[in-house]
Each structure stands twice: as C-alpha cells, then as structure tokens.
Amino acid sequence: MSGKPAVVLLSGGLDSATVLALARSQGFVCHALSVDYGQRHLAELAAADRVARALAAASHRTLHLDLSQLGGSALTDTSIAVPTEGVAPGIPVTYVPARNTIMLSLALAWCEVLGAQDIFVGVNAVDYSGYPDCRPQFIAAFETLANLATKAGVEGHGFTIHAPLIDMSKADIITAGAQLGVDYSFTVSCYQADETGRACGVCDSCRLRRAGFEAAKVQDPTRYRDH
Amino acid sequence: MSGKPAVVLLSGGLDSATVLALARSQGFVCHALSVDYGQRHLAELAAADRVARALAAASHRTLHLDLSQLGGSALTDTSIAVPTEGVAPGIPVTYVPARNTIMLSLALAWCEVLGAQDIFVGVNAVDYSGYPDCRPQFIAAFETLANLATKAGVEGHGFTIHAPLIDMSKADIITAGAQLGVDYSFTVSCYQADETGRACGVCDSCRLRRAGFEAAKVQDPTRYRDH
Numbered sequence: 065m066s067g068k069p070a071v072v073l074l075s076g077g078l079d080s081a082t083v084l085a086l087a088r089s090q091g092f093v094c095h096a097l098s099v100d101y102g103q104r105h106l107a108e109l110a111a112a113d114r115v116a117r118a119l120a121a122a123s124h125r126t127l128h129l130d131l132s133q134l135g136g137s138a139l140t141d142t143s144i145a146v147p148t149e150g151v152a153p154g155i156p157v158t159y160v161p162a163r164n165t166i167m168l169s170l171a172l173a174w175c176e177v178l179g180a181q182d183i184f185v186g187v188n189a190v191d192y193s194g195y196p197d198c199r200p201q202f203i204a205a206f207e208t209l210a211n212l213a214t215k216a217g218v219e220g221h222g223f224t225i226h227a228p229l230i231d232m233s234k235a236d237i238i239t240a241g242a243q244l245g246v247d248y249s250f251t252v253s254c255y256q257a258d259e260t261g262r263a264c265g266v267c268d269s270c271r272l273r274r275a276g277f278e279a280a281k282v283q284d285p286t287r288y289r290d291h
Numbered sequence: 292m293s294g295k296p297a298v299v300l301l302s303g304g305l306d307s308a309t310v311l312a313l314a315r316s317q318g319f320v321c322h323a324l325s326v327d328y329g330q331r332h333l334a335e336l337a338a339a340d341r342v343a344r345a346l347a348a349a350s351h352r353t354l355h356l357d358l359s360q361l362g363g364s365a366l367t368d369t370s371i372a373v374p375t376e377g378v379a380p381g382i383p384v385t386y387v388p389a390r391n392t393i394m395l396s397l398a399l400a401w402c403e404v405l406g407a408q409d410i411f412v413g414v415n416a417v418d419y420s421g422y423p424d425c426r427p428q429f430i431a432a433f434e435t436l437a438n439l440a441t442k443a444g445v446e447g448h449g450f451t452i453h454a455p456l457i458d459m460s461k462a463d464i465i466t467a468g469a470q471l472g473v474d475y476s477f478t479v480s481c482y483q484a485d486e487t488g489r490a491c492g493v494c495d496s497c498r499l500r501r502a503g504f505e506a507a508k509v510q511d512p513t514r515y516r517d518h
Contacts, residue, residue, distance in 0.1 A: 128355070134401045164440070
C-alpha cells in the first residue's frame, strides 16, 4: 500500500473492472468510486462491490444521485425502451446526458479530499463511438478543467485523467484483464440485467461483450437468463 | 413563456437569486436547479424554493447528492468548524471540493434533456477569490468541455455558460437585484443558518452579505439570530 493513491470509477461492468486491475498493476493504491445514478441495472452496483473486493481496492464508496429526476435516457427513464435490435447509427438512447462529466466531477472531488492526483476511467471510443463523452478530446478537456477547478490544480500539483481502454477493442480489453487475473464472472454489463445480475443477451452491451469474449478466445463466464 | 430555455443553478443564496432575476430579464425561460450536496444549511434549500416561486421559474428541481460521504469541507463535514474570525488568506475550509464542477455537470445534464443551450451560474471572482472554481478561466474551460461532452455540442448547437456576477462586487450584485425586484428576505447566505433560515451574522458569508447591503445603501432584510 505504498503506491500513489488514485480514484478509479467502477461501474461493475467489464471495462471498469479491467481498468481497476490495470491501475493496480501500475502500482496505484486504488480508491473505487461507484455512482448510483438511478440506473435500472442495480445489479451492476452489487457487481461493483464484488469487483472492488476481488481486486483489493483500498476503499470503495457508492454515491447516490437520482438522475432519473431529469429523465432523457433509456438507462434512467423507464418510459424509454432499451433497444434490442442491434447497434443503430448515431448517439444511442442509452446515452445518459452528461454522464461521464458528472462521474469525473465526483471522482475529482474525492481526489481532492484524498490528496490524489490520478483518476482512472473506463471510457472506450471504439465500441461507444456514438457517445460524445467517450472521446479522447473529451478526456483531455476534462483534465484541463480539473487543473483549473481545484485547490490542488491551483497549487500546482495537477491531475491526470487516465483512460487506458480508450483505443482498445473489447477483445483487447478482455485479453488484458484476463492476463491480470480479472474474474469477469463478477461483472455485469447488461443494460437490463435482472436482480441477480443475469444478462439479457440481446441489448447492445450484451452483444458487444459476447463478441469480445469470442474474439479474445476467452471463455465467456456471463450468466444469461435464457441459456 | 416564449423565450429560450435556460438552466439556472439556484442555491437559495443572494447571488443565485440575482442570477435568476437577470436571466429572466434577458428573456430566458428559467429552469432552476438546486443540489442538496449534504450541506449543513438546509435552510438554503427552503430558500431556493421560495426564490424559484417568487421569481416565477418555469420549473425547479432539487437533486440529492451526499458529498458528506467524501468529506473534506466545513460545509459538508461536521468535523471541520466553520470559521467565524473573518476572511483568512488562501483557499477557505468552506471550499467544497469540485463543487462548481459538479453543479455545472448536473446543469449540463438537465440542459441536454430540456434541449437548452444556456446555463446560468452565480460564481463570483471578487468575494470568493480563494475559490479556484469561481474564476473566469474555470468557466471558459467548462464551456469548452460542455461542447465536447454532449450530444448537442457534437451536433453543433453549443452551450454558453453565463456567469453574469463574476466581476461584480457584492454591492453591485445587490443593486442589480434590487432594481429587478428581488426580495432578498427570501434568500439565505449564512454558512450556519438555523432551521428557520436565521443567519449567524459572523461567518464569512454573513460578513460579505452585510457589508454588501451597507455599500449598496439597500436596507438589509436578513434575519439574524442575535438581533
């Protein structure tokens, strides 16, 4: 526990579990942060708990923030259906408004309290090319903002936003995580997982995940409802 | 109600009430957003309700976000005392980590859902010179981020972050608000107001507010506990 502290955003999904393993492998003492933003898939938060323990996070906090009050996304607004017909062009309805901006802001707040200068986030520009807040220029702009917004930034210490998955395919991510011993059976990616974390197998997230295991030639440990 | 929609961050204090009045006077249809970030002075949130009604906001939402879980500020961590000995140099202990970054992120999310392109925030670089997230360069960096982070930004509509008070003295703010008919008796600025909104009269925020009314030659309607 002698490494530098870092805050790692942990959703309970495959990507953020891999990020936590990567941050640890780089010697960071990892403080995992989950945000319950009123998403439908609370099973992901239970998964985040399992992942934080399995990967020996130094601490794990879950902040509650009910974005469903604002509506506007299939993931937080029950009046919008989760698509199951394959990936459509453009920005998907599962896009949560300003989600990564909010998550990084909360991570930044915790960094300041912990005296940490490093934030890890599992954004990916390959599979989520329709999400504006998964692009490298977004991450760079947030890093600039963080260094203007904060006491630590003003005092010259400075923050680094690490997005190690940003250019990786799902197969590359799974390969990297498997080499670091990530147990993906603990993770939940499905947009409409049931309470026990079983996946639907048909939403965009399930399709990408399943194809990733196939391409990586790693056995898929996902528990599907219909199989 | 035919103007452009805008999201106005409304704390219930003097500054944000003035911002709401200014935004309305510019013809915006104002949607007021308050954030209960676990601050001690819940009286401010009741004040926000009164102000939103008095200034005819089109809607008003309060999001709950318990930043006290992260600690680190006299305003959210009960183990840190609110100073009452006058304004100290440097960044005050009443600074809430990443507060304005978080508040603007939440306002941005609501903007996207509403289809709004304008955010109003009552930051002030004069009285709060020790707060990094009250400076013009912070506001500019957030505007850049907002236009990279969002569907509307990507599609070319673009956001403007309005910080109309940023260079104004407290007296200027009070003069502007009084001219627009703001009833400051509805507002609460005190860092340690009691449940009914009565002010302590001795914290930094009370001192600045009282001096502002004196300098503006506007009668101070604040209800103080000891008077």
